[in-house]
Amino acid sequence: MKRILVGIKRVVDYNVRIRLKPDGSGIVTDGVKMSINPFDEIALEEALRLRERGAAEEVIVVSIGTADAQQQLRTALAMGADRAVLVETPASGGADNQLEPLAAAGVLLKLVEREQPMLVILGKQAIDDDNSQTGQILAALWDRPQATFASKVELSGEVAKVTREVDAGLETLEVDLPAVITTDLRLNEPRYVKLPDIMKAKKKPLEVLPVASLGVPLERKTKVVRFEPPPQRQKGVMVKDAAELVAALHAKGLV
Amino acid sequence: MSSILIIAEHDGTHLNPATAKCVTCAAALSGVPITIAVLAADPTGVAQQAAALAGVSKVLTVANAANEHPMAAVLAPQIAAIAKDFSLVLGPATTFGKDLMPRVAALLGAPQISEIMAIESATRFRRPVYASNAIVTVEVAEGTKIVGTVRAASFTAATTGGSATLEAATPAVTLPTHTRFVAVSAASSDRPDLQTARRVVSGGRALGSAEGFKLMFALADKLGAAVGASRAAVDAGYASNELQVGQTGKIIAPELYVAIGISGAIQHLTGIKDARTIVAINKDAEAPIFEVADYGLVGDLFEIVPQIEKLLG
Numbered sequence: 001m002k003r004i005l006v007g008i009k010r011v012v013d014y015n016v017r018i019r020l021k022p023d024g025s026g027i028v029t030d031g032v033k034m035s036i037n038p039f040d041e042i043a044l045e046e047a048l049r050l051r052e053r054g055a056a057e058e059v060i061v062v063s064i065g066t067a068d069a070q071q072q073l074r075t076a077l078a079m080g081a082d083r084a085v086l087v088e089t090p091a092s093g094g095a096d097n098q099l100e101p102l103a104a105a106g107v108l109l110k111l112v113e114r115e116q117p118m119l120v121i122l123g124k125q126a127i128d129d130d131n132s133q134t135g136q137i138l139a140a141l142w143d144r145p146q147a148t149f150a151s152k153v154e155l156s157g158e159v160a161k162v163t164r165e166v167d168a169g170l171e172t173l174e175v176d177l178p179a180v181i182t183t184d185l186r187l188n189e190p191r192y193v194k195l196p197d198i199m200k201a202k203k204k205p206l207e208v209l210p211v212a213s214l215g216v217p218l219e220r221k222t223k224v225v226r227f228e229p230p231p232q233r234q235k236g237v238m239v240k241d242a243a244e245l246v247a248a249l250h251a252k253g254l255v
Numbered sequence: 256m257s258s259i260l261i262i263a264e265h266d267g268t269h270l271n272p273a274t275a276k277c278v279t280c281a282a283a284l285s286g287v288p289i290t291i292a293v294l295a296a297d298p299t300g301v302a303q304q305a306a307a308l309a310g311v312s313k314v315l316t317v318a319n320a321a322n323e324h325p326m327a328a329v330l331a332p333q334i335a336a337i338a339k340d341f342s343l344v345l346g347p348a349t350t351f352g353k354d355l356m357p358r359v360a361a362l363l364g365a366p367q368i369s370e371i372m373a374i375e376s377a378t379r380f381r382r383p384v385y386a387s388n389a390i391v392t393v394e395v396a397e398g399t400k401i402v403g404t405v406r407a408a409s410f411t412a413a414t415t416g417g418s419a420t421l422e423a424a425t426p427a428v429t430l431p432t433h434t435r436f437v438a439v440s441a442a443s444s445d446r447p448d449l450q451t452a453r454r455v456v457s458g459g460r461a462l463g464s465a466e467g468f469k470l471m472f473a474l475a476d477k478l479g480a481a482v483g484a485s486r487a488a489v490d491a492g493y494a495s496n497e498l499q500v501g502q503t504g505k506i507i508a509p510e511l512y513v514a515i516g517i518s519g520a521i522q523h524l525t526g527i528k529d530a531r532t533i534v535a536i537n538k539d540a541e542a543p544i545f546e547v548a549d550y551g552l553v554g555d556l557f558e559i560v561p562q563i564e565k566l567l568g
């Protein structure tokens with residue numbers, strides 16, 4: 001069967017203004033709205049569109065996280081994924097609870113070996129740790145192509161043509177399948193979930209695998225020792241018109 | 256920490272200034288020799304530019320026709336082969352480095368520290384998380400081999416005047432053919448590069464149309480500035496994607512940033528936090544951009560921008 005594997009991460013919602021814990025050990029997540037990482041939502045939408053176009057037959061959504069991540073997997077099923085897998089990590093607070101990208105990619109590789117997808121689509125980065133690593137690492141461990149920061153994906157036969165958002169503009173790569181694609185913002189606009197779909201999603205299969213059962217080394221090689229607020233910029237002065245502005249910039253030698 | 260390898264970013268002819276910023280980042284570990292690797296179809300010219308950077312002791316060149324267009328799947332195995340003896344392998348946190356370095360890290364089995372803002376010691380690094388709304392200090396155990404990407408906005412470029420030795424390397428690896436370059440559509444421009452420009456003029460949704468956005472180009476040309484845009488302006492189709500400044504676009508640190516018709520969403524502010532001077536022009540006096548602007552001007556941009564142009568002569 002032609003399968004697409006999509007990875008999603010449960011993160012603090014895009015619209016939440018994060019707060020640091022006073023002791024610098026992390027950020028406050030109690031009572032904070034959690035959502036699917038926005039780039040992962042785009043990844044799922046792309047997989048669903050490919051299935052709807054007939055280019056794939058099954059969309060499997062995977063998350064690595066605590067039992068709470070089942071909420072985000074149910075949302076993904078409501079969006080249209082066929083089945084879900086939660087690779088469950090032990091619940092405990094702290095910044096170091098999350099798997100490092102190398103371990104997360106190792107976990108995804110185990111699922112890739114089991115499911116044999118033609119394509120793995122992930123978000124280009126998670127908006128919590130902002131690492132932007134997992135897709136590239138998975139592609140390397142799997143020894144398959146990667147097409148990161150995708151803004152357009154076209155499949156034909158055993159090949160994907162992917163347009164990527166790069167600093168210079170847009171780059172197009174051709175990659176043999178199977179491959180890993182990571183999504184940029186403008187790839188698509190994810191659909192809204194409708195109420196009947198939420199009801200239907202409750203009946204879709206959601207498998208839970210304890211992370212320890214996969215035999216992937218999970219020991220962290222990096223340790224976050226402190227969270228700090230970023231340095232704040234000071235509010236400057238208001239000028240009354242263009243002349244005063246240009247004069248001020250002249251005085252500082254900026255124009 | 257025994258030695259640092261920096262992967263050069265270039266276009267076949269010119270060394271990207273982000274590479275010189277990696278050198279400054281690496282130089283925080285004083286006394287540790289810095290090597291730059293240039294992988295290209297013909298690395299000669301770029302290698303000479305890399306060798307001229309102050310603080311660099313050696314430039315390794317890898318010549319291979321397969322390296323004409325940088326593709327992570329092709330470059331990573333070559334880099335992993337030459338990186339074996341280095342303790343820290345750095346690349347810029349540009350789309351080039353973000354794509355490539357994790358693949359290198361995976362092949363080396365090393366952890367990657369993304370978007371390094373500061374190297375505090377051989378085992379301690381600082382980097383932003385949560386769209387730069389928090390800064391974390393990350394530690395690794397003594398002797399851990401590390402890969403990192405360097406946040407360009409946090410460093411000035413290393414000066415020239417160095418004279419590193421050049422050495423050709425021929426990593427014995429089989430390169431994959433599963434990834435093929437098709438094309439790159441670079442918006443060719445005589446304006447300075449957005450990522451490295453000293454001055455940037457940036458427009459937002461208030462420009463109203465692609466036609467209206469041309470006002471930004473006119474003002475930028477007057478100032479010798481690069482042009483940027485907010486995500487709203489890019490999404491609305493007023494400006495092309497490579498102009499986007501912010502969390503998911505480019506993070507920049509010019510001496511002068513002029514934000515015009517940009518309200519200042521947190522994701523945009525993330526991209527300009529390190530700008531030396533920020534000027535904001537907006538008709539909404541309550542716009543959050545004024546909270547971070549050094550100079551704010553409330554008014555109609557379609558009146559003000561032509562006035563500024565005139566005043567600049």
